[in-house]
Amino acid sequence: MSITPKVLLRSLSDQTRLRCLMLLIQEGELCVCELTHALDLIQPKISRHLASLRDMQIVNDRRAGQWIYYSINSVLPDWANELLQATLKGSKNEKQFKDDLKKLKGMPNRPNNRICA
Amino acid sequence: MSITPKVLLRSLSDQTRLRCLMLLIQEGELCVCELTHALDLIQPKISRHLASLRDMQIVNDRRAGQWIYYSINSVLPDWANELLQATLKGSKNEKQFKDDLKKLKGMPNRPNNRICA
DNA sequence: ATAATATATATGTTTGACCGTATATATGTC
DNA sequence: GACATATATACGGTCAAACATATATATTAT
Numbered sequence: 143m144s145i146t147p148k149v150l151l152r153s154l155s156d157q158t159r160l161r162c163l164m165l166l167i168q169e170g171e172l173c174v175c176e177l178t179h180a181l182d183l184i185q186p187k188i189s190r191h192l193a194s195l196r197d198m199q200i201v202n203d204r205r206a207g208q209w210i211y212y213s214i215n216s217v218l219p220d221w222a223n224e225l226l227q228a229t230l231k232g233s234k235n236e237k238q239f240k241d242d243l244k245k246l247k248g249m250p251n252r253p254n255n256r257i258c259a
Numbered sequence: 260m261s262i263t264p265k266v267l268l269r270s271l272s273d274q275t276r277l278r279c280l281m282l283l284i285q286e287g288e289l290c291v292c293e294l295t296h297a298l299d300l301i302q303p304k305i306s307r308h309l310a311s312l313r314d315m316q317i318v319n320d321r322r323a324g325q326w327i328y329y330s331i332n333s334v335l336p337d338w339a340n341e342l343l344q345a346t347l348k349g350s351k352n353e354k355q356f357k358d359d360l361k362k363l364k365g366m367p368n369r370p371n372n373r374i375c376a
Numbered sequence: 377a378t379a380a381t382a383t384a385t386a387t388g389t390t391t392g393a394c395c396g397t398a399t400a401t402a403t404g405t406c
Numbered sequence: 407g408a409c410a411t412a413t414a415t416a417c418g419g420t421c422a423a424a425c426a427t428a429t430a431t432a433t434t435a436t
Contacts, residue, residue, distance in 0.1 A: 147349040148274060155272030156424080157265060174383060187425075189384055208382045208433045221349035225342055232264040232338035253382095273394080291413060304395075306414055325403045325412045370412095 144219050149198050154229065158183065158191045161242055164233045166201065166214050167226055168243065173209040173253055180246035209253050261336050266315050271346065275300065275308045278359055281350045283318065283331050284343055285360065290326040290370055297363035326370050 154160050161181050166172055172180075178188045192212055195201045200218070204211045214226070233239040271277050278298050283289055289297075295305045309329050312318045318329045331343070350356040 146353060147277065147346050148353075150349075151268060151271045151277065151346070154268045158424090160264065160268065175381090184426075185383070186385080186427085189382095190424085193384075205383095205432090210383060219349065221345045224345035225349070228338045228341035228345055229264050229268070232267075232336065232342070236263060236265075275394090292411090301396075302413070303397085303415080306412095307394085310414070322402090322413095327413065 145199060145222055147221075147225075150200065150222055150225065153195060153198055153200055156191065158187060159195060160229070160233075161238065162188070162191060162195070162212075163200070163214070163226065164230055164239055165242055165246060166212060167230050169246070171204075171211045171213040172246075173206075173211050175209070176246060176249060176252060177212075179249045180242045182245065262316060262339055264338075264342075267317065267339055267342065270312060270315055270317055273308065275304060276312055277346070277350075278355065279305070279308060279312070279329075280317070280331070280343065281347055281356055282359055282363060283329060284347050286363070288321075288328045288330040289363075290323075290328045292326070293363060293366060293369060294329075296366045297359045299362065 154163065158181065162177050165177065165180060174185065174188055174192065177192070178185045181188065192201065192203070196203055196212075199215055201212045202215050204213070218226075271280065275298065279294050282294065282297055291302065291305055291309065294309070295302045298305065309318065309320070313320055313329070316332055317335070319332050321328045321330070335343075
């Protein structure tokens with residue numbers, strides 16, 4: 143079964159999950175420590191919300207050494223991708239989003255997440 | 260100030276508000292009793308959620324005699340309209356949405372909501 | 377094996393949002 | 407005026423979900 147509007151919208155209704163997803167859409171793949179740094183929240187909180195997004199099949203995870211990388215599920219239905227893109231479009235004006243992105247870019251010692259190093 | 264993703268997504272996270280909005284997008288303008296009938300919920304519940312959507316400037320209301328008609332705010336930003344359209348696209352497969360629409364169409368004594376009668 | 381780092385999860389608590397019931401308000405009809 | 411219909415709101419209760427803290431697990435390095 144594929145995701146429903148009910149499930150996706152419920153997930154997007156929490157600010158922490160929304161902020162994570164916006165960064166993931168924009169950046170492609172991020173690990174927990176990058177998201178923790180960018181959002182300036184405690185690690186268990188980020189992990190908990192990412193686990194929830196994984197359970198809803200909105201994101202996928204991949205282990206690489208001690209890091210676990212999350213990314214948007216690549217096989218979401220069209221309407222879901224369109225919904226996420228519309229949300230990103232709306233978020234780009236938001237101070238919160240800009241700040242998160244800036245914080246991410248400025249993170250020291252970012253782990254290298256390139257699959258082909 | 261215009262609506263934010265945070266506010267719109269929070270509004271869409273409740274099933275009652277989501278169902279109302281999907282019918283409003285599809286049908287243009289509906290009164291409280293039509294929505295109450297279509298969703299098969301009690302009137303105060305519908306009114307409460309519509310008031311919330313009005314407060315968030317997602318819908319407008321208009322009185323016509325004893326009826327109050329609600330419709331999607333016509334000056335939402337592009338991203339918000341795109342988000343709603345994507346949601347509608349995803350909802351059209353859903354049994355819940357189909358049932359709501361069928362119930363609305365089959366409602367006896369629907370008030371006539373045409374502005375120019 | 378010990379220590380350090382990254383991530384996940386368990387636990388108990390709190391809070392905000394939704395709920396149903398009751399009631400108030402507004403309009404129309406007789 | 408009295409009554410019916412449509413809608414809004416106030417009130418108190420309930421519950422899901424989010425929270426912080428503490429701890430467990432996994433990986434890497436020394």
